[in-house]
Amino acid sequence: MKVNSPLQVYKYLPQTNCGECGETTCMAFASRLIDRSMKLEDCPPLLTDEFKEKYMELESLLAPEIREVIIGTGEHAKAIGGDDVLYRHQLTFFNPTKFAYDVGDTMPEAELVERVNKIQNFRKFYVGNFLNLDMVAVRCVSGDASKFAVAVKKVSETTELPLILCSFDPAVLKAGLEAVKDKNPLIYAATGDNWGDVAELALEYKVPVVLFSPDLDKLRSLAVTFIEMGIKDLVLDPGTYPQGNQLKGTFDRFIQIRRAGIKEGQKEIAFPLMAVPMNTYLVYDEPVTASYWETVLASVFTVRYGDIMILHSLEPYALLPEVHIRDTIYTDPRTPVKVEPGVFEVGAPAKDSPVIVTTNFALTYYTVESDLSSNKIDCYIAAVDTDGIGVEAAVAGGQLTAARIKETFDKAGFDFAEKTSHGALILPGLSARLQGDVEDVTGLKVLIGPPDSGRIPGWMEKSWPPKAK
Amino acid sequence: MTKKIKLSELGSLFGDLDVKALEGVKIEGDVELDLGQVGLNPQMAYALGHETTQIALHLMNISRILGYPVDRMPGSSTTATAPKRLSRLIDSKFSVGRIEEWKNPIQEVVLGATSSDGGTRKSTITLGGENALPYYFDSPMPHRNHITMDVFDMPISMAKAVKSNYEDVMESPAEWAKKVVRDFGADMVTIHLISTDPNIKDTSPAEAAKTVEEVLQAVDVPIVIGGSGNPEKDPEVLEKAAEVAEGERCLLASASLNLDYARIAEAAKKYNHVVLSWTQLEINAQKELNRKLMKQCGVARENIVMDPTTAALGYGLDYAYTNMERIRLAGLSGDQELNFPMSSGTTNAWGARESWMVSSPLKEDSDWGPREYRGPIWEIVTGLTLSLAGNDLFMMMHPTAVQVLKEITRTLYGSKENEHVDISNWVSAVV
Incomplete structure (x- = not known):
């Protein structure tokens, strides 16, 4: 702004x-x-x-320095771009990087549908929400416009996720656009060779368009030309090379373009950036290696300014780190990292329900809370005020102590004699060394839980209720 | 939710071209509209989507009647007239400046000492010296990133994927150290003296120091000496270890604000080692500790490395990343208390359940797939993210993670040549 x-x-x-x-x-x-x-x-x-x-x-x-571009329509529309800063601590980054996974128009229909379903159904629970994938990129592998149109149509019948139509042949793109006229897909891509025809398509169908050139003078020329023609919903692909010095060149270009847009206010190039990590499949034949390198590239360009990317691997070992690194970078650093300290009920705890201690670091708290509620364990959780530091670090740093644990229950007015029949509390496994201190300070029976709250259900079977002394 | 619109509120509607603002709109009152008279602004129409197009048309018409400058609304100025056709690309040159504020280089720190410098290491490692954020075109990084691999002075519990690499050497720190250097390409070795913790084995400082000597004899790379993390015991353990490793320029891990850092600083000065200044995700605490090490304890600038704490991907990496990035930017921009090289306990990634659990504890999650592939990539992405924030030295555990992190950091550093890859037809590649 x-x-x-x-x-x-x-x-x-x-x-x-x-x-x-x-x-x-x-x-x-x-x-x-x-x-x-x-x-x-x-x-x-x-x-x-x-x-x-x-x-x-x-x-x-x-208006934000980087133009915000909308892909898709209605409630399924996704926004990209819209950033104002180069580093997240200066404000926050807006519109998390959108991950599009590819399908090819040569895939048998059943396979295509299965893959699209996998993309739209993926979910990973995290701090009260599900992390998801965003889009489907349909690639024209066949070179055949009618085949492409069929594939595009099939994808759009299978999912409401926004689409990216990928081909350098304007006739192919046109056939695809005809199949999803009203869905506002992103078209990929205009180049130094086909730009005139692709610009026509962008104007005719009113869709956002990717400009592709690893040569930044050429890329800027394309952008200036499109702007002049009245096309403003642009996305820039400065070419994602999969390895070596060429990859370093890609890294340089992402930083140069974003710096020009935000720090120098060069409006002509202040558009969302696209990365194509799936280009690792051009050089690695072995599937795990190709997928690993794809995730590596996705991580680099999630951290450094990629606003949308096209990926291939749907292996969980690719998707899980990808959705998490995106969350890492786009989480708003201005929102509090802590929950209010106190004693909270999960489900409907009774007198024989366990009392579980954790910290008030939001992530720790929500992780423990979701593990317990997902497994339907009625209990109390005590969120100790550790200044928002996680268990292990808080034990090492002296923020999780017997005194603070006692204080949490005292302040909440939680009386073990009245609320429980067992007079016991459960410490996180990573704070086992506090056991003696807590026993001394609170006079309660102190059990040591597992180091990870995901294991509480198994632990409960073995260790709960506590044996009488 | 349905919002009823009065004519007087039309202004507010048009103020927001966002689709959401127009969803479920109902028009109150009987306004006669002549649809044939006015063309639909195409930009507007597509922004609103198919379902709301009709409503948009109505509203635009009304607003024109009321005198709103519909055609001059932001984002629609050029679409009101017929688009311009061009037959040639407009020439344009791209250029961008360097960051002028970055004029304070990061301190260079040498780890290890060869015989000519009073040590027995075969080679040394230099960290730091940067004049820009890592891998930025503004100024090439003078030294690449380095990796030190973890060795423990007793068998410990670890994720299955990690453990399978070390089962044969877990009883012998010396053999363990040899293996990570010989087989896994470690630049350095970290010997963690965890058995010294009074709650574990309470190994005496003298006994622990013997382990350090064994490791120094087993490998000729520079080493990191780590305590158990027990704030009472660590100072005397590190003191003794520093003594037996005199002159080797080991990295002593660590001095922190919650233990007697002065003793560790003193040991480093007396026996020629480097201090790891460890704080917990708090830039001001890092400044304070560095200042105390320099001003109060007299540690020379070239003998300080920082560990601002590493949290795993999904478990606070956002704080760790931003903390490091802020520290590095402050250092480059002139803060003399923060311009030191950084080290990351990247192994912490294995604390994330995604890296080691067989499957998700939550029934609602999609399948997590095989964990033997999840773990290494978790360590890689954790380390890689911090490398982009400015981290120089990585303490790591899994051989595959080490290999991949090495490859990507060297690629971004600029020392990886490759055969030219043509990506111009990636769209039609058969994958």
Whole structure:
């Protein structure tokens, strides 16, 4: 965005402190606009006739440095781009990298459908949500426009996920577009050779389009030309090479383009970036090696500025690290890392239910909580205030101590004699060394749980209820 | 959720071209519309999607009647007129500047000492010296990343995929050390003296020091000496170890704010070693400890490496990554208390359940597949992510993870040539 202080934004606001946006002052609202936690539309007075001009000006001032491009339609649409910073701690990154997995138009229909289902059905539970995959990239391997159209149609009948149509042949792309006219797919790609025809398609079908060239002068030429023609929903693919110095060149280009867009405000090149990690399959024949290297490339370009990518491997050992590294980079660093300390109920705990101690590090807490609730274990969880540090590090660093554990129960008014029939608590396996201290300080029976809460169900079978002393 | 729109609220609708704002819209009142009179703004129509196109058309018409400048709305200015056709690409040159703020190089630190410098190592390793973020075109990295592999002074429990590589050497730290250098290409060896923990075996510092001597004799690469993590015991263990390894420029792991760091600093100074300054994901604590090591304990700048803590992928790597990136950016931009090379306990990746559990404990998850492939890639991605944040030295465990991390970091460093690969037709490749 073109402004960086609330004061600059404030000038354009009604300055009445009416509170309709939910903030008490216009200045507070201005700060929320700067950190992008609220939108202009949250200010009703600004949307009236009186403020029309100021609204327009503000909108252009607040527009993100990297253009946001929408792929797909309706509730299945996905946004890419929209970033304002080069490092996540400076604000946060917006619109997590979208992962598209490929299918080829030469695949037998049943296989194609199975693969698309695998893509759309993948899910991994994480901190209260499921991590998913985003899109399907249909590649024209056959070189045959009608075959391609059939495959595109079949994919679109199988899934609501947005599509990327991949071919360098404009006739093939056109056939694909005809098959999914109203779905706003992304088309891949315009090059120095076919750009005129692909531009026609982008205009005719009103779809976003990828520009492909590892030569950055050429890539910029393409972008400038498309902008001039009135096509603004662009995605840039500066070429993803799978290995060696060529890969290093790719890395350089991602950084150069993004720096030009964000730090230098070069609008002509401030578009979302596409990486193609599946190019590792061009050089590695052995499937595990190719998949590993694909995940390595996906990780590099998730960290460094890839906004959308095309991948191949659907092996869990590829998908799990991929969805997690994306979450790592796109998690908003401004949101609290801790949960409120206290004693919480899972399910409907009774007097013989276990009391399980963990830390108030959000990730630890949610992991333990989901393991227990998913396995239908009624219990109490005590989230000890460890300043949001995980178990192992908090034991080493002195934030998880017997005193703090006692304090957690005291503050919550949790009386073991009243709430439990066993007078016992369970420490995380990684804090086993605190057992004696906790016994001394609390006077309770202290059991040592497993080092990973995923093993609590098995542990319960063996060790719960506690044997009488 | 259905939102009813009054004519007076149209402005707010058009302020937001986002599809969501128009979903489920109902128009109240009987406004007569002449659909034939006005063309639909195509940009608008596609942004709204098929289902809402009709509504959009209505609304645009109304807003025109009311005098809203529909055709001049952001993002639609050029689409109102017929698109321009061009017959030639417009010439353009790409250029981008370097980052001027990066003018403070990262400290160079040498680990290991050869006979000419009073040690017995065959070669040394230099960390640091960077003038830019890792692998950036602004300034080439002077030294590549290095990997030190873990060796323990007693058999420990570890993930099955890791253990299968070490079962034959677990009883002998010297053999273990030889194996990681000879078979797995470790640049260095870390000997973890975990048996010294009073809660484990309470091995005496003198006994532990013997293990260090054995490892030094077994391999000729530089070594890291790690304690047990027990804050009371570590200072005396590291002190004794430092003494028997005098002159070898080992990395002593670690000095931290919750133990007697001054004793470790003193041992490093007296016997010519390097101090690992370890803090927990907190940039200000890292500054404080580095400052204390330098100002209060008199450790020279060239004898400090930092470990700002590594959390595994999915288990706090976001904090570890950003903490390291901030530290490195601060160092490059002039912070003399933060411009030191960094080390990562990448082995922590094996703490993530995804790396070692047979299957997901949650029934709702998709299949996790075979764990023998999940573990190494978890360690790789954890290390790789931190390498991009500026980490120099990696403490690792699995041979495959070591091999792949080495390959990718050397590739980005620029020392991997390759045969030219043509990607221009990747779209039609048969995979």
